Amino acid sequence: MELDIQCEEMSPSRWAELLTTMKSCKTIRLDDCNLSSSNCEDLSSIINTNPSLTELKLNNNELGDAGVEYLCKGLLMPSCSLQKLWLQNCNLTSASCETLRSVLSAQPSLTELHVGDNRLGTAGVKVLCQGMMNPSCKLQKLQLEYCELTADIVEALNAALQSKPTLKELSLSNNTLGDTAVKQLCRGLVEASCNLELLHLENCGITSDSCRDISTVLSNKSSLMDLSVGDNKIGDSGLALLCQGLMHPNCKIQKLWLWDCDLTSASCKDLSRLISTKETLTEISLIDNNLRDSGMEMLCQALKDPKSKLQELWVRECGLTTACCKVVSSALSTNKHLKVLHMGENKLGDAGVELLCEGLLHPNCNIQSLWLGNCDLTAACCATLATVMTTKQCLTELDLSYNPLEDEGVRKICEALRNPSCNVQQLILYDILWSAEVDDELRALEDSKPEVKIIS
Amino acid sequence: MAGWVLCVTLVLAALAGVEGESRYEKFLRQHVDYPRTSTLAAHRYCETMLARRQVTAQGRPCKPSNTFVHAPAQDLVAACSREPDASGFQSTPTAMGITACRLRGGDTRPPCAYRARQVQHHVRVACRDGLPVHLAGTYAPPQ
Numbered sequence: 083m084e085l086d087i088q089c090e091e092m093s094p095s096r097w098a099e100l101l102t103t104m105k106s107c108k109t110i111r112l113d114d115c116n117l118s119s120s121n122c123e124d125l126s127s128i129i130n131t132n133p134s135l136t137e138l139k140l141n142n143n144e145l146g147d148a149g150v151e152y153l154c155k156g157l158l159m160p161s162c163s164l165q166k167l168w169l170q171n172c173n174l175t176s177a178s179c180e181t182l183r184s185v186l187s188a189q190p191s192l193t194e195l196h197v198g199d200n201r202l203g204t205a206g207v208k209v210l211c212q213g214m215m216n217p218s219c220k221l222q223k224l225q226l227e228y229c230e231l232t233a234d235i236v237e238a239l240n241a242a243l244q245s246k247p248t249l250k251e252l253s254l255s256n257n258t259l260g261d262t263a264v265k266q267l268c269r270g271l272v273e274a275s276c277n278l279e280l281l282h283l284e285n286c287g288i289t290s291d292s293c294r295d296i297s298t299v300l301s302n303k304s305s306l307m308d309l310s311v312g313d314n315k316i317g318d319s320g321l322a323l324l325c326q327g328l329m330h331p332n333c334k335i336q337k338l339w340l341w342d343c344d345l346t347s348a349s350c351k352d353l354s355r356l357i358s359t360k361e362t363l364t365e366i367s368l369i370d371n372n373l374r375d376s377g378m379e380m381l382c383q384a385l386k387d388p389k390s391k392l393q394e395l396w397v398r399e400c401g402l403t404t405a406c407c408k409v410v411s412s413a414l415s416t417n418k419h420l421k422v423l424h425m426g427e428n429k430l431g432d433a434g435v436e437l438l439c440e441g442l443l444h445p446n447c448n449i450q451s452l453w454l455g456n457c458d459l460t461a462a463c464c465a466t467l468a469t470v471m472t473t474k475q476c477l478t479e480l481d482l483s484y485n486p487l488e489d490e491g492v493r494k495i496c497e498a499l500r501n502p503s504c505n506v507q508q509l510i511l512y513d514i515l516w517s518a519e520v521d522d523e524l525r526a527l528e529d530s531k532p533e534v535k536i537i538s
Numbered sequence: 539m540a541g542w543v544l545c546v547t548l549v550l551a552a553l554a555g556v557e558g559e560s561r562y563e564k565f566l567r568q569h570v571d572y573p574r575t576s577t578l579a580a581h582r583y584c585e586t587m588l589a590r591r592q593v594t595a596q597g598r599p600c601k602p603s604n605t606f607v608h609a610p611a612q613d614l615v616a617a618c619s620r621e622p623d624a625s626g627f628q629s630t631p632t633a634m635g636i637t638a639c640r641l642r643g644g645d646t647r648p649p650c651a652y653r654a655r656q657v658q659h660h661v662r663v664a665c666r667d668g669l670p671v672h673l674a675g676t677y678a679p680p681q
Binding site for chain 2: 086088089113114142144171173199206228256284310312313325339341367388398424426427453454456479481483484508510512513517518537
């Protein structure tokens with residue numbers, strides 16, 4: 083049994099009603115429900131009397147340190163076997179960390195702690211790290227995004243990592259750590275016995291200076307499958323250094339996020355080699371890097387390599403134009419593995435999309451999800467898009483948001499959607515201007531085909 | 539007692555649109571926040587607003603970008619009586635406070651994380667029957 087509520091203010095009677103429900107719930111999610119510390123008293127007794135509760139998510143409620151104090155009373159009971167605790171953006175400060183530390187030390191069942199978006203600070207998280215050092219602590223996932231951490235935290239983190247072979251996922255995104263701290267963290271990660279699977283360091287003030295050390299983590303930790311260094315100005319030189327680790331035979335990377343990293347087409351040679359040789363790589367995000375048509379062409383050559391197992395390619399807002407679409411089309415007609423392609427916010431134009439559709443229509447192409455938002459598309463390309471929708475049974479998700487398709491274009495897409503051989507389940511049409519009549523037609527279409535969601 | 543699953547999911551946006559909403563009401567829901575909602579953590583404005591306005595939700599892909607206008611609805615309605623431009627859109631006579639939310643990262647699967655940019659821009663709308671129904675874009679006041 084699960085309780086899942088978002089953005090709902092609770093009246094006292096509603097709260098009482100929910101409390102009864104919660105007594106037998108395995109998972110509880112109350113996100114942005116205007117809960118406060120007084121609700122935590124009630125929640126504490128629920129935790130106490132519900133031994134089957136494994137997940138508690140209370141993100142975006144101003145619980146405050148007082149609220150967490152109450153919650154932890156329940157969490158510390160031996161009968162409590164909570165596994166996942168989410169307290170993001172709950173107005174917690176370092177004062178909460180003492181109590182959370184006790185929970186970490188006392189509850190071996192707790193495997194996930196998400197406390198991002200709280201002003202815990204370095205001092206507070208140091209206390210959390212102490213809790214992690216306790217042998218009873220079997221934490222696997224730790225999320226500390228936007229916690230106002232500084233470089234000083236790394237020493238304590240490294241000590242905790244050394245003691246925690248169970249730790250699989252660590253997120254420190256959006257904390258001003260800087261290169262010195264990140265390098266120190268990398269050294270700690272290499273020394274630690276934990277088999278880290280996920281490392282997120284987005285917007286941590288990383289430059290190319292840290293990339294050699296990150297590379298060392300990549301070539302040492304075969305367990306690392308998911309790395310994000312998005313929103314750090316690593317640049318082409320940083321990427322080149324990262325690739326040394328990424329290309330290492332020990333590296334089994336699956337998901338790689340390099341969005342907004344100041345990369346240019348110069349990085350695409352290395353990226354192409356990665357895509358065509360790293361058979362474990364299934365997902366890569368290059369969003370908001372000025373790769374341009376020349377860069378994209380190199381990536382497409384890699385996609386044509388039969389060794390490439392890439393399933394998801396995100397090149398939204400990469401400075402691409404109609405000019406690269408022929409090569410993309412060629413890649414689409416050869417590559418059988420690519421399932422998800424994000425090409426939004428590039429000036430592809432109708433001509434570009436017409437070319438893309440040629441590739442999409444090829445029997446080799448297995449694209450399931452296609453994103454073409456804000457690509458300067460008009461009604462002119464909708465007939466061909468409609469053909470793709472009714473021909474390719476594999477296509478289940480299509481985004482055409484922010485394109486001036488007008489009534490004519492939207493109607494053509496709708497016609498395709500009505501066709502029984504169209505398998506599109508999610509049609510995304512944000513911010514497109516259409517008439518009241520078309521608005522009604524879209525609603526009627528959704529009613530007649532309940533398996534389809536038209537999202538606007 | 540045995541065998542029944544209680545699942546109280548009240549994420550309204552997962553259902554087929556917000557029931558019985560006019561296009562103007564949808565415009566206000568997605569694009570007007572006045573006075574600007576204050577959030578505990580300033581960097582969470584976009585996430586908070588987009589969730590509360592049912593733009594982002596479980597089971598819905600993250601909207602790549604969205605603009606919130608911090609001006610009374612009447613000011614935007616007033617734009618509808620102005621002379622339309624070549625594209626048929628109408629602009630507000632003065633610049634207004636806006637927050638442009640842009641999706642961070644790449645994932646369109648929730649949770650959706652955003653970057654916010656606050657500027658003073660003119661707002662361009664499309665109007666039907668004297669009411670704004672579509673946000674066509676914003677632009678900086680000409681220097």
